[in-house]
Amino acid sequence: xxxxxxxxxxxxxxxxxxxxxxxxxxxxxxxxxxxxxxxxxxxxxxxxxxxxxxxxxxxxxxxxxxxxxxxxxxxxxxxxxxxxxxxxxxxxxxxxxxxxxxxxxxxxxxxxxxxxxxxxxxxxxxxxxxxxxxxxxxxxxxxxxx
Amino acid sequence: xxxxxxxxxxxxxxxxxxxxxxxxxxxxxxxxxxxxxxxxxxxxxxxxxxxxxxxxxxxxxxxxxxxxxxxxxxxxxxxxxxxxxxxxxxxxxxxxxxxxxxxxxxxxxxxxxxxxxxxxxxxxxxxxxxxxxxxxxxxxxxxxxx
Amino acid sequence: xxxxxxxxxxxxxxxxxxxxxxxxxxxxxxxxxxxxxxxxxxxxxxxxxxxxxxxxxxxxxxxxxxxxxxxxxxxxxxxxxxxxxxxxxxxxxxxxxxxxxxxxxxxxxxxxxxxxxxxxxxxxxxxxxxxxxxxxxxxxxxxxxx
Numbered sequence: 001x002x003x004x005x006x007x008x009x010x011x012x013x014x015x016x017x018x019x020x021x022x023x024x025x026x027x028x029x030x031x032x033x034x035x036x037x038x039x040x041x042x043x044x045x046x047x048x049x050x051x052x053x054x055x056x057x058x059x060x061x062x063x064x065x066x067x068x069x070x071x072x073x074x075x076x077x078x079x080x081x082x083x084x085x086x087x088x089x090x091x092x093x094x095x096x097x098x099x100x101x102x103x104x105x106x107x108x109x110x111x112x113x114x115x116x117x118x119x120x121x122x123x124x125x126x127x128x129x130x131x132x133x134x135x136x137x138x139x140x141x142x143x144x145x146x
Numbered sequence: 147x148x149x150x151x152x153x154x155x156x157x158x159x160x161x162x163x164x165x166x167x168x169x170x171x172x173x174x175x176x177x178x179x180x181x182x183x184x185x186x187x188x189x190x191x192x193x194x195x196x197x198x199x200x201x202x203x204x205x206x207x208x209x210x211x212x213x214x215x216x217x218x219x220x221x222x223x224x225x226x227x228x229x230x231x232x233x234x235x236x237x238x239x240x241x242x243x244x245x246x247x248x249x250x251x252x253x254x255x256x257x258x259x260x261x262x263x264x265x266x267x268x269x270x271x272x273x274x275x276x277x278x279x280x281x282x283x284x285x286x287x288x289x290x291x292x
Numbered sequence: 293x294x295x296x297x298x299x300x301x302x303x304x305x306x307x308x309x310x311x312x313x314x315x316x317x318x319x320x321x322x323x324x325x326x327x328x329x330x331x332x333x334x335x336x337x338x339x340x341x342x343x344x345x346x347x348x349x350x351x352x353x354x355x356x357x358x359x360x361x362x363x364x365x366x367x368x369x370x371x372x373x374x375x376x377x378x379x380x381x382x383x384x385x386x387x388x389x390x391x392x393x394x395x396x397x398x399x400x401x402x403x404x405x406x407x408x409x410x411x412x413x414x415x416x417x418x419x420x421x422x423x424x425x426x427x428x429x430x431x432x433x434x435x436x437x438x
Contacts, residue, residue, distance in 0.1 A: 004306065006152020006298020014150065017224035021240075026284050071281035073240055073257045075223050077367050078309035094313075096367055096390060096398075098242060102286045104256040106242075110396040111365045135363035138318050140394045152298015160296065163370035167386075172430050217427035219403050221369050221388055244388060248432045250402040252388075 004081045012081055012091055015118065015125040020074045026067055028060040035127045036119060045134035070099035070107070076114075087120035088128075094135075111135040150227045158227055158237055161264070161271040166220045172213055174206040181273045182265060191280035216245035216253070233266035234274075240281075257281040296373045304373055304383055307410065307417040312366045318359055320352040327419045328411060337426035362391035362399070379412035380420075386427075403427040 015034075022030040032053045035041075041050045041059075050059050075096040082090040093116075097109035115131040161180075168176040178199045181187075187196045187205075196205050221242040228236040239262075243255035261277040307326075314322040324345045327333075333342045333351075342351050367388040374382040385408075389401035407423040 004302055006156065006302045009302040009305070010150055010152045010155040010298065013155070014226065017226050020224055021226075068283060068285040070283050071257065073223075073242065073281065075221060075240075075242055075367060077365075078312055080306065080309050080313075094365055094367075096365065098254070098257055100257045100281045100283075102283050104280075106254040106256065108390070108398040110398065111363060111390055111392045134396075135365065135392045137360060137362050137392075137394050139360040152302065156296055156298045156301040159301070160372065163372050166370055167372075214429060214431040216429050217403065219369075219386055219388065219427065221367060221386075244400070244403055246403045246427045246429075248429050250426075252400040252402065 004083070008081065008083075008089075009079075011125065012079065012089070012118070016076060016079075016093070019127070020076065024072045024074060026064055026072075028057055028064070031060065032057045035130075036121065039127050040129045042129070042131045044131060067099075070101050073098045073100070084117070089118045089125075091116045091118055150229070154227065154229075154235075155225075157271065158225065158235070158264070162222060162225075162239070165273070166222065170218045170220060172210055172218075174203055174210070177206065178203045181276075182267065185273050186275045188275070188277045190277060213245075216247050219244045219246070230263070235264045235271075237262045237264055296375070300373065300375075300381075301371075303417065304371065304381070304410070308368060308371075308385070311419070312368065316364045316366060318356055318364075320349055320356070323352065324349045327422075328413065331419050332421040334421070334423045336423060359391075362393050365390045365392070376409070381410045381417075383408045383410055 019031065019034040022034065035053055035056060038052050039056065040052075041056055042048070043050075048059075050056050075098065076093045077096075079091060079093045084090055093114055095112045095114055097112070099107045099109065101107070112135060113133050115133075116127050117129045118125045119128045120126075165177065165180045168180065181199055181202060184198050185202065186198075187202055188194075189196075194205075196202050221244065222239045223242075224238075224240045226236075226238045230236055239260055241258045241260055243258070245253045245255065247253070258281060259279050261279075262273050263275045264271045265274045266272075311323065311326040314326065327345055327348060330344050331348065332344075333348055334340075335342075340351075342348050367390065368385045369388075370384075370386045372382075372384045376382055385406055387404045387406055389404070391399045391401065393399070404427060405425050407425075408419050409421045410417045411420045412418075
């Protein structure tokens with residue numbers, strides 16, 4: 001359990017419930033504020049590393065048009081929480097992302113694994129770093145490694 | 147955290163695990179009993195408001211034929227729990243709904259956001275009100291507002 | 293609540309987060325070790341009962357080729373936890389299973405309901421038995437029963 005009790009589990013799940021709703025509502029300013037000022041987002045599968053809130057805001061704004069024609073939802077599971085230090089946690093989870101069109105049809109993005117570091121600042125959790133890796137078939141991973 | 151601890155989080159998640167299983171099993175009587183006697187369900191996207199257990203039972207019975215040819219499952223995420231008063235809670239979550247046909251193919255309903263008020267009656271949580279809103283693309287919401 | 297508090301809920305969710313990641317990573321040896329030595333897996337819908345770690349490892353190895361061309365993910369919900377005895381729990385949940393292909397397209401397996409018995413051995417949860425039942429439409433279940 002690595003010292004994870006029901007209170008911390010609830011706090012972490014509640015943090016992601018809020019953050020994912022802001023992301024799916026395309027509330028760029030609200031989403032960016034759930035990161036620390038120097039928060040880093042790393043999209044491993046496209047070698048894109050974004051450092052700091054201003055860069056994250058710009059990247060999110062630029063991506064908005066891709067998302068405006070469907071209602072996005074992130075469905076997360078398999079949260080693993082590890083205490084790294086006082087007020088500092090490694091949190092890892094998996095994400096299924098749906099896109100509901102205006103006519104109600106639902107499509108899915110490729111699934112992902114996310115590894116975050118959260119810190120508690122003034123009593124509130126924030127994302128200090130996020131590493132996003134697209135799920136790939138094991139056969140494709142073996143080809144890469146050969 | 148709004149005073150939400152691990153015990154309340156577990157109680158709420160357990161309540162929905164039971165209620166969603168009754169719903170997906172098309173157990174109308176069991177599902178209706180998870181509401182208060184005067185419980186209200188409001189489908190905002192189709193302007194349908196159902197008041198009280200008897201009306202809810204009738205509406206659910208009428209909808210059964212739509213669901214009998216597929217195994218329904220609700221997949222919920224992003225629970226936010228807020229204490230409103232003693233034994234009274236606002237609980238909000240998002241829902242992905244799958245339909246598995248007899249041949250195993252899986253289809254999806256449009257995704258939803260649900261805002262409930264739960265009350266604890268004789269030690270058991272019950273739904274006092276439910277507001278269901280279909281997810282719509284932000285572009286469509288902008289058109290509506292213009 | 294059947295004596296389920298936030299700590300047990302967190303422990304159970306963390307156990308499944310680890311076990312499902314091992315399963316989805318096709319880490320057969322790691323997955324098998326999350327079962328007890330005499331752990332039983334029962335696929336009700338195909339009348340297949342597998343007893344003990346060695347048999348489970350052999351069955352999982354034989355099934356690997358079916359899964360190598362897509363990244364599998366299990367998305368679980370509706371956990372119900374019941375204390376059966378000291379260090380022995382009935383845990384039931386539902387499972388949506390996605391397959392992400394190398395080109396990013398996502399397909400789904402039929403949904404399932406799983407009934408496990410977990411035991412705590414040397415402080416760690418393990419699966420003592422698993423019963424897996426494929427979701428079927430209620431109309432199909434009625435035909436079976438007639």
